[in-house]
């Protein structure tokens with residue numbers, strides 16, 4: 260058996276089979292369907308006696324290449340790729356959950372995921388209990404006989420809180436529950452939840468996997484058995500990733516390691532700068548010693564990630580001044596781009612989250628989420644500094 264190669268090598272060298280044209284860069288298989296030799300091949304393929312692509316709602320060579328790369332990066336047996344991160348979240352949940360089930364989730368989840376738990380799942384009689392991200396030891400007390408899985412993001416959006424994956428996995432094993440992790444903020448380069456005991460790992464590929472703000476995508480990876488169930492649900496319901504997006508994303512994965520290294524380097528430099536700034540009330544970044552879960556972050560992450568959260572002085576007015584005076588960084592709700600982005604979670608991504616939930620996860624009116632890009636750090640700091648000086 261050939262030895263498993265390094266992360267960067269797998270990201271570049273895993274490729275769909277070369278065609279008769281001997282192309283170096285993998286081609287884009289922009290096709291919705293595939294043809295069969297004869298009736299018997301068609302029958303055998305649909306009966307799954309023969310492994311091959313049938314229809315791009317089920318699978319496609321460009322999508323398969325992207326899935327194979329992410330599986331290698333995450334140490335997973337199998338995966339299914341989706342049109343967006345939310346399609347991955349919803350399809351994974353819908354596959355695993357039956358009416359009457361219960362989920363225990365970390366209190367700080369992406370706004371749309373919170374919307375699923377609060378707006379849509381109750382109508383299918385599925386309940387969710389949130390555990391306090393600052394008191395992970397309370398998670399066990401929320402488990403009920405009908406609990407199916409524990410769900411968590413780490414680092415969380417937008418507060419970059421860090422949850423101990425080994426602790427959550429031990430609780431899941433004890434109660435025979437699945438552990439499902441949204442690993443979007445870390446990327447597979449920084450953190451591999453399966454190695455810490457997670458059963459399924461979800462990504463919004465829209466973020467650092469693309470890294471250039473071009474396409475939407477999502478993926479769930481895990482054991483063959485679980486992914487088979489997710490595949491069966493998805494081939495019926497149609498949330499599949501488009502071959503074009505898969506091709507773009509697969510190319511982007513080739514540079515994920517070098518890009519993420521630089522994003523993290525910029526993020527640590529900005530976080531350290533902000534810690535000493537008089538107009539900044541607090542700064543959170545997983546690899547700052549002042550982060551409450553610094554030791555956990557060091558244990559499970561290679562570097563601290565590309566996101567820095569901080570609060571400016573002056574409440575709403577201070578926040579408004581800050582955002583209105585930003586000159587170079589982008590005011591946008593996305594993250595994980597070459598361009599540095601500053602976001603105001605309270606009025607954008609988390610605007611529909613109830614005030615008491617926002618307060619419980621530390622999203623204040625003045626909280627700024629900064630997604631560090633790949634511009635020169637001196638230019639990023641200069642822009643943020645001049646905006647802070649207007650407060």
Ligand SMILES: Cc1ncc(COP(=O)(O)O)c(C=O)c1O
Pocket residue numbers: 343344345346348369412416441443444462463464465466475476477
């Ligand atoms: C942590 C996390 N999970 C899931 C999503 C959803 O991903 P998408 O926008 O690709 O649907 C996002 C989007 O910002 C996110 O930040």
